[in-house]
Amino acid sequence: MKMAGAIIENMSTKKLLIVGVILLLFQVFSFMVGGLIAPSPTTAVPYIATKCVDVVHHNQRKNKWFTPWGPNQCNKIRDFEEATAKRIEANNIVFAVHIPGPNKEMSAWFQFMLVILQFDIAFKMYNQIDDGAVVTIDVGLAYRDDSVSEWTEMAHSIEQRKLSCNFTTEKTIENEGRYYECDLLPFMEVGNVAHKYYLLNIRLPVNERKQVNIGIGEIKDIRLVGIHQNGGFTKVWFAMKTFLTPSILIIMIWYWRRITLMTRPPVLLEKMIFALGLSMTFINIPVEWFSVGFNWTWMLLFGDIRQGIFYAMLLSFWIIFCGEHLMDQTERNRFSVYWKQIGPIVFGSFCLFIFDMCERGVQLKNPFFSIWASEVGTELAMAFIIVAGICACLYFLFLCFMVYQVFRNISGKRSSLPAMTRARRLHYEGLIFRFKFLMLVTLACAAMTVIFFIISQVNEGHWHWGDYTVQVNSAFFTGIYGMWNLYVFALLFLYAPSHKQYGDGQSNGDQGANSGEDIQLTTTITHVDGPTEIYKMTGKESQE
Amino acid sequence: MAGAVSPLLKRPPLAPALTVPEGQPVCVSLAVGHQYSSLGTQPILCGSIPGLVPKQLRFCRNYVEIMPSVAEGVKIGIQECQHQFRGRRWNCTTINDNLAIFGPVLDKATRESAFVHAIASAGVAFAVTRSCAEGSATICGCDTRHKVPPGEGWKWGGCSEDVEFGSMVSREFADARENRPDARSAMNRHNNEAGRVSITDHMYLKCKCHGLSGSCEVKTCWWSQPDFRVIGDYMKDKYDSASEMVVEKHRESRGWVETLRPKYTFFKPPTDRDLVYYENSPNFCEPNPETGSFGTRDRVCNLTSHGIDGCDLLCCGRGHNTRTEKRKEKCHCIFHWCCYVSCQECVRVYDVHTCK
Numbered sequence: 001m002k003m004a005g006a007i008i009e010n011m012s013t014k015k016l017l018i019v020g021v022i023l024l025l026f027q028v029f030s031f032m033v034g035g036l037i038a039p040s041p042t043t044a045v046p047y048i049a050t051k052c053v054d055v056v057h058h059n060q061r062k063n064k065w066f067t068p069w070g071p072n073q074c075n076k077i078r079d080f081e082e083a084t085a086k087r088i089e090a091n092n093i094v095f096a097v098h099i100p101g102p103n104k105e106m107s108a109w110f111q112f113m114l115v116i117l118q119f120d121i122a123f124k125m126y127n128q129i130d131d132g133a134v135v136t137i138d139v140g141l142a143y144r145d146d147s148v149s150e151w152t153e154m155a156h157s158i159e160q161r162k163l164s165c166n167f168t169t170e171k172t173i174e175n176e177g178r179y180y181e182c183d184l185l186p187f188m189e190v191g192n193v194a195h196k197y198y199l200l201n202i203r204l205p206v207n208e209r210k211q212v213n214i215g216i217g218e219i220k221d222i223r224l225v226g227i228h229q230n231g232g233f234t235k236v237w238f239a240m241k242t243f244l245t246p247s248i249l250i251i252m253i254w255y256w257r258r259i260t261l262m263t264r265p266p267v268l269l270e271k272m273i274f275a276l277g278l279s280m281t282f283i284n285i286p287v288e289w290f291s292v293g294f295n296w297t298w299m300l301l302f303g304d305i306r307q308g309i310f311y312a313m314l315l316s317f318w319i320i321f322c323g324e325h326l327m328d329q330t331e332r333n334r335f336s337v338y339w340k341q342i343g344p345i346v347f348g349s350f351c352l353f354i355f356d357m358c359e360r361g362v363q364l365k366n367p368f369f370s371i372w373a374s375e376v377g378t379e380l381a382m383a384f385i386i387v388a389g390i391c392a393c394l395y396f397l398f399l400c401f402m403v404y405q406v407f408r409n410i411s412g413k414r415s416s417l418p419a420m421t422r423a424r425r426l427h428y429e430g431l432i433f434r435f436k437f438l439m440l441v442t443l444a445c446a447a448m449t450v451i452f453f454i455i456s457q458v459n460e461g462h463w464h465w466g467d468y469t470v471q472v473n474s475a476f477f478t479g480i481y482g483m484w485n486l487y488v489f490a491l492l493f494l495y496a497p498s499h500k501q502y503g504d505g506q507s508n509g510d511q512g513a514n515s516g517e518d519i520q521l522t523t524t525i526t527h528v529d530g531p532t533e534i535y536k537m538t539g540k541e542s543q544e
Numbered sequence: 545m546a547g548a549v550s551p552l553l554k555r556p557p558l559a560p561a562l563t564v565p566e567g568q569p570v571c572v573s574l575a576v577g578h579q580y581s582s583l584g585t586q587p588i589l590c591g592s593i594p595g596l597v598p599k600q601l602r603f604c605r606n607y608v609e610i611m612p613s614v615a616e617g618v619k620i621g622i623q624e625c626q627h628q629f630r631g632r633r634w635n636c637t638t639i640n641d642n643l644a645i646f647g648p649v650l651d652k653a654t655r656e657s658a659f660v661h662a663i664a665s666a667g668v669a670f671a672v673t674r675s676c677a678e679g680s681a682t683i684c685g686c687d688t689r690h691k692v693p694p695g696e697g698w699k700w701g702g703c704s705e706d707v708e709f710g711s712m713v714s715r716e717f718a719d720a721r722e723n724r725p726d727a728r729s730a731m732n733r734h735n736n737e738a739g740r741v742s743i744t745d746h747m748y749l750k751c752k753c754h755g756l757s758g759s760c761e762v763k764t765c766w767w768s769q770p771d772f773r774v775i776g777d778y779m780k781d782k783y784d785s786a787s788e789m790v791v792e793k794h795r796e797s798r799g800w801v802e803t804l805r806p807k808y809t810f811f812k813p814p815t816d817r818d819l820v821y822y823e824n825s826p827n828f829c830e831p832n833p834e835t836g837s838f839g840t841r842d843r844v845c846n847l848t849s850h851g852i853d854g855c856d857l858l859c860c861g862r863g864h865n866t867r868t869e870k871r872k873e874k875c876h877c878i879f880h881w882c883c884y885v886s887c888q889e890c891v892r893v894y895d896v897h898t899c900k
Binding site: 039042044045046047068080088089098103104107114116120127184206208230231233304352356359385453 | 627674676677678679680681682683684698699700701702703706750752754756757758760761762763764765766768771773877878879882885
């Protein structure tokens with residue numbers, strides 16, 4: 001019902017083209033910002049833990065930290081043969097990792113830091129890894145902001161990780177000393193990087209009576225990989241958000257003003273578009289700027305929630321958009337009509353929310369927590385993800401069915417087109433064309449997202465193009481983010497009620513005959529899917 | 545590491561210095577000791593390693609903190625060589641009490657020299673990359689060649705991979721002395737490069753997804769070094785399929801230049817990844833101080849094997865002696881991950897076969 005009076009229908013093809021070209025330019029720009037200015041989005045830094053010896057076993061472990069290098073470095077051993085020779089016990093060996101490496105420091109611009117754990121375990125004929133072996137890790141995390149002061153403890157925990165290693169060659173004496181291939185284990189996740197230096201101290205305590213760390217094979221080394229967002233990428237990203245927020249905000253205000261200028265109350269689709277704009281703004285607002293100054297660890301979780309809300313809103317919008325264009329004789333225009341289609345979205349998002357709270361929520365308290373580490377947690381997490389997956393499938397089935405229905409109805413309308421008057425036919429054709437156009441744009445956006453996603457997954461991250469290095473991954477993030485912003489922008493702009501409708505809709509008769517015809521057409525077609533208007537429509541058709 | 549190996553393995557004093565096991569001098573103590581405290585002694589240290597050409601000396605002074613890793617690299621290269629050639633007539637023997645650790649074997653341009661140079665060169669690249677991850681070297685990855693100040697570069701876009709740095713160190717240091725225009729230099733350069741390429745070829749990509757709810761929306765990948773045994777296996781294959789070359793002399797503006805050309809045109813010419821040599825190996829059956837062969841006398845052989853480690857082949861047809869030996873062995877062991885094994889002691893009887 002609202003569609004007819006929208007700007008998209010009353011705008012000439014030329015103007016529509018101009019708008020399209022401008023949007024396209026912005027789109028190219030957003031890709032270029034990521035590809036040419038920003039560095040790659042994240043950096044992975046590999047670390048190998050230094051084996052320190054805790055000479056006197058410290059019971060008051062709290063104040064005792066082992067630094068792998070630099071001033072006050074710990075007593076080291078090169079390998080465990082040395083430890084055996086010196087009769088050092090497992091409980092006295094501390095694996096120390098200093099993040100970052102020498103001559104570097106961390107920065108708040110890194111936004112987050114996650115650490116992955118990998119064991120180097122050598123195959124030994126008589127000391128193999130047991131099936132389902134579990135490593136118990138006693139780990140502490142500390143920080144300091146200059147290279148001389150004492151370390152301050154941030155977190156301490158005793159964690160368990162399931163070893164999943166396989167030995168690809170034959171298990172013979174000949175192959176002793178080769179390494180198992182072990183899966184990467186999630187180790188730590190910190191939601192902000194407020195300090196300059198971090199220190200990890202890891203112990204693998206052995207307790208034969210309790211079967212702790214027995215049957216875990218011959219561990220040679222502990223490798224960690226620290227991943228953080230690149231400072232340059234963060235800056236470009238923030239700049240983009242700071243630029244996009246007012247853009248979407250202004251068009252939203254303009255849009256809402258137009259709706260309030262109308263005599264009728266806003267319809268569901270109009271409200272939905274506005275809500276979409278709101279959720280986009282919610283993502284856009286660059287609250288992350290605060291993370292540079294404040295020690296807010298919940299930013300990662302908050303970002304997930306914002307993103308989730310936007311996705312849920314976008315998916316709901318598509319359903320309602322299709323529903324309101326069905327052009328059958330059903331009264332919709334109410335949210336409750338769509339419960340069947342919206343239900344899976346809400347339920348799926350809720351599942352993912354719970355999952356995220358279980359993972360990243362708990363990580364606020366204990367950065368070493370991982371839902372995947374425990375048997376029950378893994379099952380629970382899988383359950384949430386599977387349910388969310390089912391919801392997604394259900395949703396897409398509904399959506400595809402609705403799109404199919406819309407196209408069927410459109411072709412139904414098409415067959416009756418030749419019987420109509422010329423002006424009426426042209427108008428119908430225009431309407432259908434523009435509806436299909438929007439469907440195409442949506443599909444194109446979705447396809448672009450998928451294609452770029454695949455490219456960024458397959459590609460090694462950057463392309464060399466003459467002297468320029470194009471960061472494909474960054475281009476993907478900024479480009480796709482820009483694209484959905486432009487999509488929302490275009491929706492707000494093109495689907496805002498048009499002047500022509502509410503100006504002429506009052507039927508003040510100083511317009512020419514042509515426009516009079518136009519008004520009649522707009523009103524009829526406007527109300528194509530409303531029951532009260534159907535009478536008018538059928539009446540009109542019978543007149544013809 | 546030919547370049548480095550040459551001084552290490554031929555020039556007397558450096559050999560023990562960089563080969564570590566029992567020859568303890570400078571670099572060894574450096575490797576175990578405190579890297580930072582040695583910074584002050586930098587000129588003394590590099591100057592005290594004899595056999596370095598000026599370019600290597602300069603390199604040593606510039607990168608003194610990674611010299612322990614260079615030494616470590618040569619060590620793991622030799623260990624791997626000994627593992628790969630265990631039970632063969634030439635078993636990568638090193639002589640601890642002699643200053644030239646391999647003896648004269650490497651003087652000739654044989655397959656064995658080719659292998660040793662390649663594996664040592666690979667070992668250096670490997671060990672330097674590893675030391676970067678350990679934090680014992682401060683100059684890795686974030687090389688100062690870029691225009692931006694180093695700290696800023698790291699904060700803006702991270703650092704480049706350490707692997708390139710490892711290869712760079714190996715190249716700078718090892719190839720420094722292989723700049724003569726003769727055939728041997730050309731061969732060493734080629735084999736050194738083959739060793740380094742094997743490292744970069746065997747790097748593998750590991751990735752982690754960490755997007756929304758842990759989805760693969762954001763994926764970060766990094767290169768990992770394989771176990772050095774993998775490199776050893778690969779180099780051994782390359783040893784078996786090494787290309788024989790012939791020396792060609794050209795007259796160039798700087799004088800006579802020797803280059804290498806494949807001997808057999810009907811074989812595929814060697815690539816960057818292949819080992820090359822141009823002199824035949826001695827058979828290593830009899831001791832020969834000139835070729836550096838130790839002979840296989842008194843070597844333990846495997847009676848049941850028909851391979852090269854079998855008594856027939858290893859003893860070069862001279863036959864073998866057999867004696868029985870009682871050995872006390874550890875058995876029924878319970879292993880803990882580190883440093884502690886509780887075992888019982890068993891006595892077992894073995895037949896030991898040694899070559900005549």
